[in-house]
Amino acid sequence: VMVWLRRCTHYLFIVVVAVNSTLLTINAGDYIFYTDWAWTSYTVFSISQTLMLIVGATYYLTFTGVPGTATYYALIMTVYTWVAKGAWFALGYPYDFIVTPVWLPSAMLLDLVYWATKKNKHSLILFGGVLVGMSLPLFNMVNLITVADPLETAFKYPRPTLPPYMTPIEPQVGKFYNSPVALGAGAGAVLACTFAALGCKLNTWTYRWMA
Secondary structure (H helix, E strand, O other), X not given: OHHHHHHHHHHHHHHHHHHHHHXXXXXXXXXXXXXXXXXXXXXXXXXXXXXXXXXXXXXXXXXXXXOOHHHHHHHHHHHHHHHHHHHHHHOOOOOXXXXXXXXXXXXXXXXXXXXXXXXXXXXXXXXXXXXXXXXXXXXXXXXXXXXXXXXHHHHHOOOOOOOHHHOOOOHHHHOOOOOHHHHHHHHHHHHHHHHHHHHHHHHHHHHHHHO
């Protein structure tokens, strides 16, 4: 009974984390609308996607102990997002489906680290975290390259007036110096290690709760 209880708890965790990851990343392509704040939004959304992907993928990977499961987790997130975005698209909201699979290559790198270091958790946290953190903002740039022109889209699908707290004051204030990819990758590389460690720790905690 305890084995099944533990197993069900794990699967429940995976579903909950995957759903929440999807909900938190589903608007991550939305920076194309805020043309004045595009780079700021891009950096923030890149970091949020990195952290959401790595915590769930690490949890799932260390739960199964099978290299390849992180990529499978990214695939779950992708399919969830396709379903949700499909619903939004049916309501007339403009979304390009190509924006979601950018999680897959980063998850593949996580799997590769786990396999190459012979399932060493500490190497997974350090090397995997750095690789995912640095790669996702780079792959996320695919969003900007492939999506429709922001201004054209904004005029084609006009939005209601933005609430005051979302209205940019000075367009140039919302732009980071240098590269938003480098900034997202730098911050992501540091933070992703922390979240990879959290993914591993969730496993330990689950076993302790179910013991």
